[in-house]
Amino acid sequence: MQELWSFSILAFGSGLAALLTPCVFPMIPLTVSFFGDKNPQDKGRSNKKSGIKKALLYGFFIIQIYVIAGTIVAKINGPEFANWLSTHWIPNVLFFVIFVIFAMSFLGMFELTLPNKWINKMDGLSNKGGILGVFFMAFTLVLISFSCTGPIVGSVLVLSAGGAVIKPIVGMFAFSLALALPFTLFAAFPKWLEKLPKSGGWLQEIKVILGFFELALALKFLSIADQVYHWGILDREVYLAVWIVIFSLLGFYLLGKLRLPHHAEDKITSVPKLLMATLVFSFVVYLIPGMIGAPLKALSGYLPPLTTQEFTLNTSFREGTTKQSHQDNNSSGSDNCPKPKYADMLQLPHGLKGYFDLEQAKQCAKAQNKPIFIDFTGHGCVNCREMEARVWSDKRVLEILKNEYVVVALYVDEKTKLPEEDWYVSEYDGKTKKTIGKQNADYQIRKFTNNAQPFYVLMDSKEKVLTKPKAYDLEANNFIDFLDKGIKSLRKKKYNQVQNESKSSIIRCSK
Structure with a gap:
């Protein structure tokens, strides 16, 4: 739930x-005039009510159009498809390329636009009046603003594609709500338009800033493919x-x-640009120490x-990433503890073995x-x-x-294929599980009826769960209580168990 709220806020911010893009901002006064009084001499209350009603419908239709797009994405989602979409190299490299294209468009290399025939057709239909x-009219706005909103909408849908079924719908609702709200308010109260700043070059500058952020976000998708397939290029x-x-x-641009x-x-x-540049360069300074760990x-x-x-x-972190001897990989050094499989390609953080x-x-x-x-x-x-x-790094948790x-x-997304003798057909979906990740994901779904990560389970050596499993929670004290x-x-x-064995021994002796 916390993740969904965070994503909703991100989508609303988007x-x-x-x-504030040059395709959308100038549209506010143009589209709002559609809801003005048709007869300047008629200033009656009924006309004002009609304008407010149309404005609310206008905002509702904008939200509806975007939510339908989110619903379509949600319909093709499922545990298996979501895992493929979020971890396989093909969609992730494709998303990387799409984000780079969006960034190049925002930076001014070219314009992403829909065919003029579509826009003219919708514009003609909007003049019919009524609902x-x-x-x-709402559909026309969506089409005309596509060259600026398309990359942002695409980004929100891409970021939500690997999540739960509800995520794309919530994302599109939050995004369209933020987009529709000012259009609705200004349409209902036209006098507020006088207080808006005039459109100009500052809108183009915001578009460029968004382009730099799109370029930075693109790396995330290439990074996922790189980690899952162990390419080692990023x-x-x-x-x-x-x-x-x-x-x-x-x-430097600012x-x-x-x-x-x-x-x-x-x-x-x-001065605003100077302040923004200060924040950006402060962020760069924050990033630099990451180059040394x-x-x-x-x-x-x-x-x-x-x-x-x-x-x-x-060094404490690197300690757990190097290849270690059989004894080093077990805190007790017991010969009954096997040498870990896959330690040459998978590691635990913070020196954990x-x-x-x-x-x-x-x-x-x-x-x-x-x-x-x-x-x-x-x-x-x-x-x-x-x-x-944030949590595992706490000294108390590590101890x-x-x-x-x-x-x-x-790892539920590890693509390493297992030997054929280790393959099995899942009782959950009837599919053959051939990789480490698919078998781990199948085990989580079958055993715990859950397919979200992170998901933490405490059990004994006989797979008896010791306490209620835990999901994402950044409060270290809660995590310590869970472990305790x-x-x-x-x-x-x-x-x-000892008490029961003692009672059994006493009973046997008495007999």
Whole structure:
């Protein structure tokens, strides 16, 4: 729920940003005139009520058009499709290319527009009047503003495509609500238009700023494909280097030191631009320590994990990413704990030692008499990286995980194919599960009726759940309570088991 709210706020903010583009902002006074009094001499209350009614319908139709687009995206979503869409290299590379195209359009390289025939047809239908006319007026706005809103709408839909079914619908509703609200208000109260700033070059500048942000966001999709398929072409320091350059160029643009097509030269830097440039360069300065291993917790969900970084001064983190001996991978050094599979391509953060296969974790947990901490995670999981950076990094949490639990990370999007003898047909969907990720995802759905990540489960070596599983929660104290409950539950089970065995022995002896 918290993630959905965060996404809704992001989508609403995107709608507000779309309002300040040169395709949308000048449309406000033009479209609002459609709802003005048809007869200037008639200033009656009924005419005013009619204008407000049409304005509300206008806003409703704008929202409806965008929500229908979100519903179409939601209809083709499902657990299997959503996982493919969010982790497979084909859609992620495609999304990367789309974002780059959107960015180039915003930066002035070319214009994305719909065919004039479509726009003229809708414009003609809008003149018919009545409810149908209001609908086509709203549709005309959507079409005319496409060259500016298209990239933003596409971005919102792409960001929501790998999520739950409701996410694209909520995203489009929030986006269109922000877009429709001012049109509705100004249509209902035309006098407010006098207080609006005049359109001009500042709208083009906002469009360029959005272009730089689109370019930065594009890297996220290429990064997901890179991590899932272990290409190694976009490690953390490379990703950061590109971001540093992008936002530095944005800062220079705001200062008037960088000119793009269709922009006049600025001889004076305004105070608002100077303040914005200060924020942008401050962000660049914040990014630079990440090149040598600074965790950058505020951005942890959007950057590749620290385990992908070639060089870092954070030795405690790198400690867990190097290949280790059999004894080093188990805190007790028990020979009954197997050497972890897949440790050459998968790692745990913060120097934690553990497993990536549940059967191995169960074997070690039984040998060490410890509970199991299961982390259902994914290479492309933003919230997983955020939990690792903000919660797992807490010294108290790390101590408990290192000393009290056998940790196993089950990646639901790992594409490594298993030997054919390990394949099986799922009881859930009847499909053959051939990869590590598909088997982990299938286990999570079948065992816990859940397919969201991160998802944390505490169990014993016999797969008995010790306490209620936990999802995304950035409060470290809550996470510590969760871990403590698992430890206490296992101790209680062992105590009861010992008591029952003692009673059985006494009964046998008395006989």
